[in-house]
Amino acid sequence: MGLHPEERVREYRDKGYWTDDMIDALLRERVRQFGDITAITDPLNRQTLLDGPFRTLTWPELDEQVSRLAQVLLAEGVGTGDVVGIQLPNTVEIVVAFLAIVRIGAIVAPFPVQYRAWELTHLSNVAQVRAFLTASRIGQRPAAAELAGLRPQIPSLRWVGVFGAGLDERIAAADDRAGLAAHLAGFSPDPNDCVTICWTSGTESTPKDIPDPAVRAQYFPRYRARDWEFTMARTTLARIVDPQTGAEITEAGVPGELRISGPGVFPGYLPASGVPDPFDEDGYLRTGDILEIAGDNLEYLRYVDRSKDMVVRGGMKISAAELEGFIAGHPKVADVAVVAYPDEVLGERACAIVVPRPGQSVTLEEIVAHLREEGIATFKLPERLEIRDELPRNPLGKILKRELRDELRQ
16 A cells, blocks of 8 residues: 655655665564563553563564564465554553564554444444454453454454454464465565554644743744754644635734645545545645744744634634633633534634533623633633533543534534
């Protein structure tokens, strides 16, 4: 699966941004370089996460385990380009699994341990998962049994390997690795091959040289505006554009969407995900993040909000994140989300959806009075209040604002 067009590969290779380094070759190099030095060890709380003994592996021992599991995968019909799901805690097993899948040229699809039936079924179908590696239990949850119940809903899934229920024994018995040797003899990996499929939920970063931690969390380095001393700043192009017109913004204090291009940018979404092409006509990734140019020398980008979380009231942009931060400071508020609701005159208005603290009740008038005390501009004030017992969240804890917006439209 070639991820990037050949012209992009040539460009980044010529500039030295990309090399021919391969994960499996780097592993073998470490084995030769470090010998019997410890490579990996289980967390001290392993017994609460997974069945099986606490393990520490040297580099040769890690390499041996990788080859054994790779042989098992091949024996089960997993081959180059097949997608293998993994749902495991952070123990030795997940590292061995990742490296074994990569060794045979298959594709890793790691699932957070928080994911349950809906996410596992839906995303496995999106990725066309061919095999799956999990454990008899993850914490107190019978992960393998739960996955077994989902197999009829995942037509592409042909085999499930379970640590703590047979897979460990098969790995230990994989002394004959002629199949792996034959596979590797005919396998020629390419740096442009897909290695892993990741499930997105948002990113954050912090630049250097801004002393106040509360302020630092809002700022990013503006690449090429100064000599930032890290590789990404030298290799990545970034610009701020008006989301409606696509015109580039070059002045400070004007919010716009961050768009980026460079060798560290992912190539796109799986076709079955149903997500539109995330790149603009110039090949820049539409990040969906709203930032503005800042700093005395225009050397920073200040995070404002997610583009979908902006409320556009009569042409004026309201940052939901900013409002949420102020409303969360009200003593009666336990949790809050700000979303837009449609308005015939202004297009959108802001609605605050609030979970009050236990034993408390709060009114729109109290919220507005609190915001006025903070000195918030009048056009930013919420004009509707909804009370909830809790806010809907995904397994990673992110508020599902689309659900809230849909409710307000009904």
